[in-house]
Amino acid sequence: MPTTRRQFIKRGASAVSLSLLLPRFLTTEALGQEAAAAGDRKILVVIQLGGGVDGLNTLIPFTDSRYLSLRPNLAFRDTDVGATMLDSTFALHPAMTAIKGLYDAGKVAIVRGVGYQNSSLSHFLGTDIWMTANTNGGAGNGWLGRYADQVLYGKSGLQAAALGGQLPKAFFADKMVVPSISNFATYTFQTDPRFNGDRNNQLNTFNADNNRGLPTDTFLGALASTGSDAVAGAAEVQAAIATYQTAPGVTYPAGTPPNQLAPFLKMAAQLITTIPDANLLWVSLGGFDNHSDQIGDDEDRDNKLIGDHSRLLGWFSEAVKAFYDDLAGHGLADRTLMMTFSEFGRRPNENASFGTDHGTSNCLFVMGDPVRGGMLGEQPSLAVSELDSAGNMKPKVDFRSVYAEVLDKWLGVSSRTILGADYPSLGFLP
Amino acid sequence: MASITNDEAAHLLRRMGFGGSPAEIDDLVTRGREGAVDYLLNYQLINNSQMDDLLARSFDFSNPLANDGKFNQGEIRRWWFTRMITTRRQFEEKITLFWHNHFATSLSKVNDFYMFPQNLKLRQFALVRFDTLLTEVSKDPAMLIWLDNITNVRGRPNENFAREIQELFSLGITDVVTDQPNYTEQDVKEIARAFTGWTFRLNRADPFNSTFFENPNNHDNGAKTIYGETLNFDGEDVIDRICRRVATGRYLVKKLFSFFVYPLTSSAADKATADKFANVYMSSNHSIKDLVRAIFTSDEFFSARAQLGLIKTPVEYVVGPIRMLGANYNPGLPNQRRDGSLAASTRAMGMDVFAPPDVAGWDLNLGWVNTAAALTRFNFANGLASNRPGNDPVGPWLTNDQLRAFTKSSSKKTVKKFLSVLGPLHPGNSVIKNLRNYLESDDQGNKVEWSVTDATIDKKIRGLVHQIMCLPEFGLN
Numbered sequence: 001m002p003t004t005r006r007q008f009i010k011r012g013a014s015a016v017s018l019s020l021l022l023p024r025f026l027t028t029e030a031l032g033q034e035a036a037a038a039g040d041r042k043i044l045v046v047i048q049l050g051g052g053v054d055g056l057n058t059l060i061p062f063t064d065s066r067y068l069s070l071r072p073n074l075a076f077r078d079t080d081v082g083a084t085m086l087d088s089t090f091a092l093h094p095a096m097t098a099i100k101g102l103y104d105a106g107k108v109a110i111v112r113g114v115g116y117q118n119s120s121l122s123h124f125l126g127t128d129i130w131m132t133a134n135t136n137g138g139a140g141n142g143w144l145g146r147y148a149d150q151v152l153y154g155k156s157g158l159q160a161a162a163l164g165g166q167l168p169k170a171f172f173a174d175k176m177v178v179p180s181i182s183n184f185a186t187y188t189f190q191t192d193p194r195f196n197g198d199r200n201n202q203l204n205t206f207n208a209d210n211n212r213g214l215p216t217d218t219f220l221g222a223l224a225s226t227g228s229d230a231v232a233g234a235a236e237v238q239a240a241i242a243t244y245q246t247a248p249g250v251t252y253p254a255g256t257p258p259n260q261l262a263p264f265l266k267m268a269a270q271l272i273t274t275i276p277d278a279n280l281l282w283v284s285l286g287g288f289d290n291h292s293d294q295i296g297d298d299e300d301r302d303n304k305l306i307g308d309h310s311r312l313l314g315w316f317s318e319a320v321k322a323f324y325d326d327l328a329g330h331g332l333a334d335r336t337l338m339m340t341f342s343e344f345g346r347r348p349n350e351n352a353s354f355g356t357d358h359g360t361s362n363c364l365f366v367m368g369d370p371v372r373g374g375m376l377g378e379q380p381s382l383a384v385s386e387l388d389s390a391g392n393m394k395p396k397v398d399f400r401s402v403y404a405e406v407l408d409k410w411l412g413v414s415s416r417t418i419l420g421a422d423y424p425s426l427g428f429l430p
Numbered sequence: 431m432a433s434i435t436n437d438e439a440a441h442l443l444r445r446m447g448f449g450g451s452p453a454e455i456d457d458l459v460t461r462g463r464e465g466a467v468d469y470l471l472n473y474q475l476i477n478n479s480q481m482d483d484l485l486a487r488s489f490d491f492s493n494p495l496a497n498d499g500k501f502n503q504g505e506i507r508r509w510w511f512t513r514m515i516t517t518r519r520q521f522e523e524k525i526t527l528f529w530h531n532h533f534a535t536s537l538s539k540v541n542d543f544y545m546f547p548q549n550l551k552l553r554q555f556a557l558v559r560f561d562t563l564l565t566e567v568s569k570d571p572a573m574l575i576w577l578d579n580i581t582n583v584r585g586r587p588n589e590n591f592a593r594e595i596q597e598l599f600s601l602g603i604t605d606v607v608t609d610q611p612n613y614t615e616q617d618v619k620e621i622a623r624a625f626t627g628w629t630f631r632l633n634r635a636d637p638f639n640s641t642f643f644e645n646p647n648n649h650d651n652g653a654k655t656i657y658g659e660t661l662n663f664d665g666e667d668v669i670d671r672i673c674r675r676v677a678t679g680r681y682l683v684k685k686l687f688s689f690f691v692y693p694l695t696s697s698a699a700d701k702a703t704a705d706k707f708a709n710v711y712m713s714s715n716h717s718i719k720d721l722v723r724a725i726f727t728s729d730e731f732f733s734a735r736a737q738l739g740l741i742k743t744p745v746e747y748v749v750g751p752i753r754m755l756g757a758n759y760n761p762g763l764p765n766q767r768r769d770g771s772l773a774a775s776t777r778a779m780g781m782d783v784f785a786p787p788d789v790a791g792w793d794l795n796l797g798w799v800n801t802a803a804a805l806t807r808f809n810f811a812n813g814l815a816s817n818r819p820g821n822d823p824v825g826p827w828l829t830n831d832q833l834r835a836f837t838k839s840s841s842k843k844t845v846k847k848f849l850s851v852l853g854p855l856h857p858g859n860s861v862i863k864n865l866r867n868y869l870e871s872d873d874q875g876n877k878v879e880w881s882v883t884d885a886t887i888d889k890k891i892r893g894l895v896h897q898i899m900c901l902p903e904f905g906l907n
Contacts, residue, residue, distance in 0.1 A: 219796070220903065
């Protein structure tokens with residue numbers, strides 16, 4: 001297949017059958033579908049860590065002499081990681097104490113050496129490849145879009161959403177249209193904030209104009225019915241999330257500068273806890289492209305405990321913990337699986353700017369009550385003979401193995417139908 | 431010379447451009463059908479110095495490889511929106527947008543310093559002989575990268591470009607009229623060989639003028655059999671053979687119709703239409719200008735089926751009302767107060783300019799219709815209607831005086847005036863009644879007499895603009 005073949009992103013090929021955001025009262029009866037009971041729910045939250053996370057300074061091989069020599073300035077030693085040591089050879093970054101706590105409770109599986117052969121070092125292509133699970137150019141629909149077409153399409157209510165940013169390619173699909181919601185405040189039919197008293201008039205006029213019984217098989221009717229559904233669907237989401245309360249004792253981290261992941265995981269919690277069908281959520285945290293000043297300095301002395309990478313991992317760790325606790329308080333922690341990924345890892349050899357360049361193999365995290373905790377996969381060797389010509393690690397685990405296990409064992413769909421081939425199971429799910 | 435009505439002139443301007451003020455539409459009416467088309471088509475004769483001055487003030491693309499923030503993906507999008515909103519040569523922008531969708535190339539794979547000069551090239555060759563345009567696009571670095579021809583070398587051909595130049599850029603898989611296949615898989619393989627070695631060299635001093643060359647070491651000089659003819663073809667020979675086929679004319683007509691007129695179906699009547707205009711292509715030595723002139727002056731173009739027979743693209747939805755209402759827009763300066771809000775709006779509606787989803791371009795018409803995009807459209811409408819002059823407003827804005835110019839003493843005339851300015855739209859009496867009720871309702875929903883005051887303009891006329899832009903009729907083009 002050529003790399004940029006048409007992908008058939010039919011954003012609502014038939015507006016008439018486009019029911020994903022239809023208000024439930026309009027469709028539940030018609031489609032004869034019941035919201036899944038909480039006990040049957042299988043919630044997946046994907047956390048994209050954008051920019052290429054430095055896996056070697058996330059899951060740290062602190063005794064590896066090659067690691068220490070390749071990173072004279074950036075390496076963490078045993079004396080740095082006393083609080084986050086996982087075993088005698090690996091530790092989490094010291095900023096990740098919250099995730100360390102979850103790990104100790106058996107709720108975190110860390111897959112080592114994840115990647116694919118001939119890894120792209122381009123952010124865009126690398127991201128597309130992870131989003132589509134197509135290592136040959138990253139073309140085509142998203143892996144979760146293909147899942148959504150197969151399983152979620154045609155169901156009523158909000159099934160899936162991307163929160164905080166643009167719609168990721170992972171959700172591109174033939175039939176299913178997954179909304180991207182940048183924030184709930186604007187996810188509504190907005191009217192002039194200067195005249196809130198006029199809002200009801202505006203809504204009434206809109207509804208009258210867009211519910212004229214126009215024939216739905218015309219462009220005009222499709223625009224009217226879809227527009228009307230959009231406004232009603234957004235109102236339904238607003239009504240649902242208005243009932244949300246953060247679980248007692250849980251506070252989402254703010255901080256200065258503010259935690260950039262926590263607000264989006266909180267949005268995910270708002271949807272998950274108030275809309276019984278909202279089971280597939282996507283959030284992202286960017287900024288991991290730490291070519292320079294990956295570590296900070298404190299009064300002109302290098303300090304690995306501050307700086308960009310440390311701050312980002314701290315945000316990630318604390319936001320995940322708050323989200324986990326919130327869902328636990330709502331009785332949904334055992335129904336929720338979290339999974340991270342990044343488009344690539346970073347180069348073992350640090351560069352001259354206290355940073356790292358684009359790499360290949362990486363670690364990723366699968367988290368939540370459903371997982372079998374521990375470290376899986378295989379850490380690639382840093383021996384000179386084991387690195388590729390650019391000095392990057394050779395991946396040991398195909399990332400599609402991770403997807404396959406999530407699809408087969410958690411989402412309950414045959415991964416072969418989504419990924420086009422079989423991939424060995426890693427065992428992070430029972 | 432055929433005369434045109436006000437509605438027909440507005441239709442012409444919405445399609446050859448993005449729409450315009452009542453005065454601009456009046457001007458087109460006085461020119462008649464052919465006169466109006468020729469005025470818009472021969473845009474090089476229109477003085478555009480105001481826009482040129484604005485661009486010179488607002489952008490600094492003098493050093494595209496410097497990492498100083500003055501040239502990047504956001505800046506080229508802002509540049510294009512500034513053009514579309516402020517140009518007096520509307521068809522230049524519209525036909526460039528058509529070719530951008532036709533030769534769909536994206537920032538997802540191609541650097542901004544190649545995407546930008548590709549856009550300049552699409553402008554430069556937009557209306558010449560199709561052979562020339564196809565050759566220029568094929569030799570341009572953006573396409574050479576996008577469809578992998580830079581890795582298409584003798585002995586290891588890459589078929590990506592060879593396939594798409596036929597399937598999407600010229601012939602189509604099957605003939606639009608006869609439904610017969612236009613080429614075989616063997617043709618794809620042989621054409622790939624003909625394009626081996628086509629590559630370019632980055633010009634670091636002037637990256638907008640990187641140099642195309644055919645690398646003799648990588649070019650396959652063997653004989654190739656293409657469409658039944660055996661020769662030592664190179665890429666230009668292939669383009670020549672492709673462009674002389676009537677199937678290319680028919681496919682271009684189909685693409686032009688679905689973007690500018692109405693989607694052609696496979697009915698016998700529509701096939702006859704495709705064939706009729708393909709004959710213009712053939713008899714005019716493949717002149718794009720002659721072909722589009724024939725289309726825009728045709729009865730098909732002014733038919734009831736064509737008028738409001740397409741769904742507005744996000745770019746049309748955003749740029750159109752700004753031009754129709756004469757809204758104010760300040761693009762900002764190269765490094766400060768930059769307004770990137772319009773590109774962000776169309777991106778949220780599914781149309782990220784300079785980044786179509788794939789080589790087939792955007793899925794038009796119903797492709798734009800989904801609930802997430804609908805909400806984004808309505809909220810853009812609210813933003814335009816309620817954005818007021820301020821120190822540094824983000825996004826275009828309207829003053830009360832601008833709105834007063836269209837406001838009438840009766841609610842009925844006011845509604846009809848705004849439906850006219852934003853279309854003209856003819857949504858029927860029930861909608862006119864709904865909109866009048868809106869103008870005449872107080873916050874409690876009680877009826878009050880319509881009176882034109884600063885307060886009612888600031889509140890109700892802005893609300894009316896929002897409401898009209900939420901009508902399904904406004905969603906049409």
